[in-house]
Amino acid sequence: MFNAAEWLLTRHARATPDRRAITAVDLDGSVRTLSYGELEAEVHRFAAALLASGVRPEERLILCLGDSPELLTAFLAGLRIGAVPVPVSTMLKPKDIAEMARDSRARMLVVSAEFAALAPAVGGLPDLADVVVLAPDALPEVDGPRVRDWDTFVAAGSGELDRVATPYPTVPDSPAFWLYTSGTTGTPKGAMHRHGSLRDTAETYARDVLAIGPDDVTFSVAKFFFAYGLGNTLTFPFSVGASVVLDRSRPSPAGTLRVLQDHRPTLFFGGPTYYAALLAAGLPRDAFAGVRACVSAGEAFPAPLFERFTSTFDVEMLDGIGSTEMLHIFISGRPGRTRAGATGEIVAGYDAKIVDDDGQPVPDGTPGNLYVRGNSAATGYWCRTETTRRVFEGPWVRTGDTYVRSSDGYYTSLGRTDDIIKAGGIWVSPTEVEQRLRTHPDVLQVVVVSVPDVDGLDKPVACVVLTPGSATTADELVSHCRDGLAAFKRPRHVLVFDELPQTATGKLQRFRVREQALTLIDASRSDGMTAPLPPSLPGGPA
Numbered sequence: 001m002f003n004a005a006e007w008l009l010t011r012h013a014r015a016t017p018d019r020r021a022i023t024a025v026d027l028d029g030s031v032r033t034l035s036y037g038e039l040e041a042e043v044h045r046f047a048a049a050l051l052a053s054g055v056r057p058e059e060r061l062i063l064c065l066g067d068s069p070e071l072l073t074a075f076l077a078g079l080r081i082g083a084v085p086v087p088v089s090t091m092l093k094p095k096d097i098a099e100m101a102r103d104s105r106a107r108m109l110v111v112s113a114e115f116a117a118l119a120p121a122v123g124g125l126p127d128l129a130d131v132v133v134l135a136p137d138a139l140p141e142v143d144g145p146r147v148r149d150w151d152t153f154v155a156a157g158s159g160e161l162d163r164v165a166t167p168y169p170t171v172p173d174s175p176a177f178w179l180y181t182s183g184t185t186g187t188p189k190g191a192m193h194r195h196g197s198l199r200d201t202a203e204t205y206a207r208d209v210l211a212i213g214p215d216d217v218t219f220s221v222a223k224f225f226f227a228y229g230l231g232n233t234l235t236f237p238f239s240v241g242a243s244v245v246l247d248r249s250r251p252s253p254a255g256t257l258r259v260l261q262d263h264r265p266t267l268f269f270g271g272p273t274y275y276a277a278l279l280a281a282g283l284p285r286d287a288f289a290g291v292r293a294c295v296s297a298g299e300a301f302p303a304p305l306f307e308r309f310t311s312t313f314d315v316e317m318l319d320g321i322g323s324t325e326m327l328h329i330f331i332s333g334r335p336g337r338t339r340a341g342a343t344g345e346i347v348a349g350y351d352a353k354i355v356d357d358d359g360q361p362v363p364d365g366t367p368g369n370l371y372v373r374g375n376s377a378a379t380g381y382w383c384r385t386e387t388t389r390r391v392f393e394g395p396w397v398r399t400g401d402t403y404v405r406s407s408d409g410y411y412t413s414l415g416r417t418d419d420i421i422k423a424g425g426i427w428v429s430p431t432e433v434e435q436r437l438r439t440h441p442d443v444l445q446v447v448v449v450s451v452p453d454v455d456g457l458d459k460p461v462a463c464v465v466l467t468p469g470s471a472t473t474a475d476e477l478v479s480h481c482r483d484g485l486a487a488f489k490r491p492r493h494v495l496v497f498d499e500l501p502q503t504a505t506g507k508l509q510r511f512r513v514r515e516q517a518l519t520l521i522d523a524s525r526s527d528g529m530t531a532p533l534p535p536s537l538p539g540g541p542a
Contacts, residue, residue, distance in 0.1 A: 003167040004176055004195040005043065005079040008238040010167075013040035016241060019214075023263055024069050024246045027114065031262075034069055036241070039076075042069070047077035047164040049157030053108070053130050053146075057082030057168055058175055060104040062122075064088050064097060065112035066248035067224050070134050070150065072234060074110050075224075079176055079195065082168030083107075086178045086190065087225040090114075091426075092486050094121035096188070100180055101125055104190055104382065108132065109145075112248075116140050119147070172196025178382060179227050181324035182420065182427040190382035191227075191324050200376040201231050201328040202239035204349035209318060209332050210267060210293070212236050219245040219265035221256065221274050222425065228297050231328040232269040253281035264290040271298035271425035275309050275317075276455040288315040297322050297329055298425020300413040302456030303341030319343055321413065325397050326350075327376040331411050342410040343403075350374035352411065353396070354403055367414050370403040371396045421450040421460050426488045428460050433491060436484045437462055440477060442470040445500055448491060449514040451521055461517050462491035465500055495520055 012019065017037030024032045034042070055061070061078050063085055065071040071087070078085035088100050098121040101109060105127040111119050113135035122128055123143030131147045133139055139147050148156075170176070176197065178190040206212045220232035237244045245263045249255055251274065259265065268291045270278075275296060278287075288294065294309075294317045301319040310317050320332035321343050331352060333344035346352050354368035355361055362368040373395040380388035391398050402414040421428040430448035437446045445465040450458040462481075466472055474494035481490045501512040 001169050002172045002195055002199070003080065003170045004198045005076040006167045007199060008234065009036065009040055009043060009076055012036040012238070012241040019241060020243045021238070022069050022072070022244055022246060023217075025248065025259065025263075026068075027066075027248050032069065039069065039073065042073045043076045043080060044161060044164050045154050045157065046073050047080045047157075048160035049154045050077060050081055050083060050108075051160045051163055052157040053153070055081065055083050055107055059083050059107040060178065061085045062088055062097070062101050062104065062106045062109045063225075064090055064115050064118060065110060065134060066090060066114060067229075067233065067246045068112065068134075068248050069246065070112065071224055072246075075177070075234070079170075080164060080167045082170055082174070084175050084177055086180070087230070088180055089225050089486075090223065091488055093484075094118045096486065098122050098125070100188065100190075101128060103188070104178065110134070113137070170195050172199075175379075179225070179230070179324050181227075182429050187384075187387075187429070189384045189387060191378040192380060192382055193327060193376075193378050197327050197376045197378075198235050199239070200349070200374070202235050204374065204376070205320075205322075205329045205332065205347050206231070206236040206239060208348040209320075209329070209334060210236065210295075211335075212240055212242060212267065214241045216240075216242040216267055217245060217263065217265045218242065218267045218269065219247070219259055219263070220269040221251045222269055222271060222298065226298075226425075227324045227327050228269070228322055228329075228425070232267075232295070235328075236267075253278050253283060257283055257287055260287050260290065266290065266292050267295065268293075269295045269297075272296055272301045272305060272455070273299070273424040273457050275301075276305055276457060279305070279309050279312060283313075285313060288313045291315055293318055293335060295320065295329075299422045299457065300343070300415075301341075302452075305455045305457075306340040320347075321399075321401070321411075323397070323399060325378045325391065325399075326372060326374060327378070330372050330374055339410055342406070342412045344411065345409050346411070352405075354405055364405050364407045367402055367404045369417055370399045370401045370411075372399060373397065416450075421448070421458060423450070423459050423492075424457075424488060428489050430460070433460060433462065433481065433485065433489055436481055437464060437477060437491075439484070440472070440480045442467050442472040443477070447500060447510060447513045449510055449517055451493075451514065451517050453492075454525065459492040460489070461521070462494045463497055463500060463513050463517055464494060465497055493517075493521065 013036040021036045021039050022034040075085045097118045101122045108130040110132045119140040128145045132153045134150045174195050176195040180188050218237045220229050222229035297320045318333045320329035322329035330350040352372045400417050433448045434446045444467045447463050451461045477494045501509045
């Protein structure tokens with residue numbers, strides 16, 4: 001038997017019940033702390049409430065909450081009873097949440113107060129029986145399921161506490177949790193992970209690279225619903241009885257500085273886009289004085305930005321690459337031997353290979369398609385057989401990245417193998433953005449490509465051809481996207497072209513569109529414009 005909730009929490013609650021597990025910063029700036037013993041009691045109460053509400057093993061629980069003790073409580077309680085928690089992005093639109101609830105056939109939705117407006121979107125789903133809202137105020141009206149506040153829901157489970165004293169008898173291969181990702185296909189799909197996968201990432205990356213110990217304090221700007229954030233926030237600190245700082249608010253340099261000064265994390269996790277924002281915010285040079293290592297993942301870290309950040313704050317940066325499918329980082333820089341511009345070396349417990357388009361290994365120094373294998377790999381995608389077979393090839397997982405390996409074992413990213421964009425560490429499907437822009441009556445053609453900003457970080461840029469005689473502006477098109485897309489999916493700029501480059505057979509040439517977009521943006525920068533460029537940047541004829 002192996003139950004991840006027992007391994008992550010219960011063993012510490014028994015051995016060191018008074019040891020701090022969580023320091024939580026709420027939306028109003030107030031701070032709560034929970035010990036391992038206190039968190040264990042909360043998990044038992046919520047697990048009992050799940051049983052009282054009728055949740056059965058392997059039924060899915062959609063969790064849409066800010067990073068908080070309640071989020072960790074609901075996640076661990078689901079694992080404890082053998083259910084499948086599904087933490088989802090709090091940055092999505094109601095229709096996106098509804099689609100994930102429908103696709104997963106979720107039994108329950110748990111949502112915190114700031115996202116309660118999303119709840120009505122799941123009304124009418126045949127499998128959804130309960131909505132739990134972390135708010136004491138007026139509850140949203142949802143068609144169909146019972147809607148209860150957190151305290152009422154938990155109180156209803158008081159009679160089931162004896163049933164959760166022993167965790168559900170899962171094994172390492174038992175279904176544990178799902179994480180939705182667009183990945184390399186652009187269509188949201190649930191990557192299914194096992195109970196054993198959480199232990200696998202702790203015993204590989206956390207042990208091999210971070211050398212995490214019980215005196216460490218972790219803080220992750222990347223939120224819990226990311227595979228990256230889940231490891232940083234729960235798996236790694238709880239694997240050794242360390243503690244985590246949770247900040248429920250939206251990340252900001254000012255908020256991050258408060259956390260760094262007030263709570264002194266020793267391990268800090270972010271992505272290149274956020275590190276660039278911290279650098280631009282003018283934080284004091286000793287802001288990271290208590291941090292023994294910064295970790296980055298989610299997108300390639302440009303060498304100039306890497307060097308500016310580490311030299312400004314005198315802190316070691318460990319860049320890495322992970323994926324939702326692999327659960328966390330499998331190639332990383334190592335303490336004392338990082339290399340700016342390179343992702344790093346293979347993490348113990350994983351294997352990587354670089355192959356050509358025919359699947360044949362390429363020699364060091366030759367670009368190719370990156371594949372990885374390791375025990376933390378997902379078992380596949382829920383109800384996506386064709387995509388699963390394309391991405392999971394036996395023990396190997398196709399990452400969709402183009403990489404090159406040096407003769408001394410350092411891996412360097414050369415970008416995405418396909419057209420999917422990773423902006424700010426989050427997958428963006430060009431197709432979805434293009435479809436939204438095509439709903440505007442004045443858009444004749446559109447191609448969305450990635451263009452690096454002044455820090456070398458990729459951002460989505462829309463290149464459009466308007467209908468003849470149209471007076472629609474780029475600003476209006478950005479506004480049109482704002483009404484139908486999550487913020488991270490919206491194009492940073494809209495460039496208006498007279499025509500877009502095509503092949504002789506009429507197929508759009510994305511690489512040429514990207515080249516021309518980059519030329520236009522670079523020209524504007526050289527004219528004195530600074531990043532971020534306004535969305536109304538004019539384009540020109542192809």
